[in-house]
Amino acid sequence: xxxxxxxxxxxxxxxxxxxxxxxxxxxxxxxxxxxxxxxxxxxxxxxxxxxxxxxxxxxxxxxxxxxxxxxxxxxxxxxxxxxxxxxxxxxxxxxxxxxxxxxxxxxxxxxxxxxxxxxxxxxxxxxxxxxxxxxxxxxxxxxxxxxxxxxxxxxxxxxxxxxxxxxxxxxxxxxxxxxxxxxxxxxxxxxxxxxxxxxxxxxxxxxxxxxxxxxxxxxxxxxxxxxxxxxxxxxxxxxxxxxxxxxxxxxxxxxxxxxxxxxxxxxxxxxxxxxxxxxxxxxxxxxxxxxxxxxxxxxxxxxxxxxxxxxxxxxxxxxxxxxxxxxxxxxxxxxxxxxxxxxxxxxxxxxxxxxxxxxxxxxxxxxxxxxxxxxxxxxxxxxxxxxxxxxxxxxxxxxxxxxxxxxxxxxxxxxxxxxxxxxxxxxxxxxxxxxxxxxxxxxxxxxxxxxxxxxxxxxxxxxxxxxxxxxxxxxxxxxxxxxxxxxxxxxxxxxxxxxxxxxxxxxxxxxxxxxxxxxxxxxxx
Numbered sequence: 001x002x003x004x005x006x007x008x009x010x011x012x013x014x015x016x017x018x019x020x021x022x023x024x025x026x027x028x029x030x031x032x033x034x035x036x037x038x039x040x041x042x043x044x045x046x047x048x049x050x051x052x053x054x055x056x057x058x059x060x061x062x063x064x065x066x067x068x069x070x071x072x073x074x075x076x077x078x079x080x081x082x083x084x085x086x087x088x089x090x091x092x093x094x095x096x097x098x099x100x101x102x103x104x105x106x107x108x109x110x111x112x113x114x115x116x117x118x119x120x121x122x123x124x125x126x127x128x129x130x131x132x133x134x135x136x137x138x139x140x141x142x143x144x145x146x147x148x149x150x151x152x153x154x155x156x157x158x159x160x161x162x163x164x165x166x167x168x169x170x171x172x173x174x175x176x177x178x179x180x181x182x183x184x185x186x187x188x189x190x191x192x193x194x195x196x197x198x199x200x201x202x203x204x205x206x207x208x209x210x211x212x213x214x215x216x217x218x219x220x221x222x223x224x225x226x227x228x229x230x231x232x233x234x235x236x237x238x239x240x241x242x243x244x245x246x247x248x249x250x251x252x253x254x255x256x257x258x259x260x261x262x263x264x265x266x267x268x269x270x271x272x273x274x275x276x277x278x279x280x281x282x283x284x285x286x287x288x289x290x291x292x293x294x295x296x297x298x299x300x301x302x303x304x305x306x307x308x309x310x311x312x313x314x315x316x317x318x319x320x321x322x323x324x325x326x327x328x329x330x331x332x333x334x335x336x337x338x339x340x341x342x343x344x345x346x347x348x349x350x351x352x353x354x355x356x357x358x359x360x361x362x363x364x365x366x367x368x369x370x371x372x373x374x375x376x377x378x379x380x381x382x383x384x385x386x387x388x389x390x391x392x393x394x395x396x397x398x399x400x401x402x403x404x405x406x407x408x409x410x411x412x413x414x415x416x417x418x419x420x421x422x423x424x425x426x427x428x429x430x431x432x433x434x435x436x437x438x439x440x441x442x443x444x445x446x447x448x449x450x451x452x453x454x455x456x457x458x459x460x461x462x463x464x465x466x467x468x469x470x471x472x473x474x475x476x477x478x479x480x481x482x483x484x485x486x487x488x489x490x491x492x493x494x495x496x497x498x499x500x501x502x503x504x505x506x507x508x509x510x511x512x513x514x515x516x517x518x519x520x521x522x523x524x525x
Contacts, residue, residue, distance in 0.1 A: 026058030037437030041488040043282040061446025103456035110435025127433035132175030137344035137378035147382035153408015165339035182294035182341035210276035223297035224346035231266035245324035297340035414474025
């Protein structure tokens with residue numbers, strides 16, 4: 001495609017570690033990326049541009065006056081503290097306008113989450129509200145036993161392992177399994193709603209420069225080990241996640257909430273009270289994240305409910321000692337004893353499989369329905385997560401009936417999904433969520449020749465999204481012209497970056513003739 005405008009593309013196949021290193025160093029011209037989806041868009045994702053551990057920071061380096069990188073970052077900080085809805089809408093539009101008109105992020109298509117299930121076995125499917133949200137606890141078994149096998153989409157694509165399954169750290173933990181086991185004060189619903197979870201309700205009032213949130217905690221909730229849920233447990237979990245140096249960007253400080261929480265304590269009524277430093281609009285939305293502020297049983301801390309957050313923190317022991325700065329205390333990571341939460345499923349067992357001398361995966365992981373779950377016991381009593389070698393093996397297992405359910409991206413190929421959907425002889429149904437997140441290409445304005453906006457515009461105009469989707473993705477997705485999904489907060493009327501694809505009028509009318517009629521010199525990108 002880009003040869004039409006005289007651009008040669010040299011591709012590099014990189015490991016995940018090499019890819020991350022190249023993005024952090026700005027060692028790329030173009031890089032595939034994606035928004036984080038709900039509930040991170042647009043707040044936490046835009047805040048993530050400021051961090052220097054992803055390609056966005058480097059890609060924005062070549063912005064010129066009046067829309068410099070620093071001025072864009074100042075706009076992001078400002079909108080997160082804007083109180084009025086009208087003010088937020090106007091300020092987000094300004095941010096979207098800067099990104100779009102500078103041709104830094106090229107939206108390609110909206111990513112939908114597929115589900116394939118045996119409809120003779122299961123019913124009552126609904127889409128999850130974020131990328132790795134698979135609400136299996138809402139499914140109903142209509143025939144056969146109450147044990148169900150699932151091949152879930154993972155961060156690795158095909159499932160490999162649930163990782164440590166601890167609530168307060170990150171990879172190799174999988175979002176989907178942590179979401180089955182652990183819960184937070186609130187959860188994320190449709191259309192950006194923040195819903196009660198372990199908190200049954202809350203009130204908000206102004207407090208000095210910030211705000212005070214009073215969370216009324218849900219009665220009658222127990223952890224999988226029988227421990228009770230109350231304010232002391234909420235405070236214990238916050239004590240550990242927010243301890244000292246863990247609040248810095250290298251650890252939990254990758255999103256704004258960590259720097260905004262000022263105090264947290266229990267009042268005389270047993271409510272959990274949090275104050276913020278500023279009037280921080282996305283506070284509740286960021287409390288709904290699957291990690292790191294999910295609740296762990298007090299019995300699973302190394303020394304129980306009296307575990308010191310600085311000398312024996314719940315952070316993974318492999319993190320070692322986390323050094324504080326700017327007056328923050330150092331933290332010694334000790335890990336947890338058992339993965340025990342309040343969610344609809346508890347971990348029952350896991351069967352390891354040795355892939356090579358250095359790599360161990362989970363061949364099968366079994367979760368049991370929590371009979372005392374406050375939201376009602378799941379109808380699926382036993383949930384077996386099974387690892388498969390490849391997409392062909394997953395499809396074969398679905399068709400022979402040994403696998404009941406696939407939920408998530410990267411498990412089945414687009415061709416397999418289309419074949420299953422088109423078949424009239426199987427017992428399988430295919431469902432898709434709405435667009436959860438948008439796939440984009442980062443155009444690095446900090447690296448010549450992409451430091452020339454005319455070159456970036458040429459690339460924007462030359463890429464034929466529909467052809468990419470049809471030729472490589474089985475036509476399963478639809479092109480998008482905006483960075484964020486339209487149902488993300490304040491993105492329903494985002495500024496659109498319209499693509500001419502050498503055929504249509506576009507956002508850059510002054511460049512349209514050059515895009516169509518004059519080839520650029522070969523740039524060797």
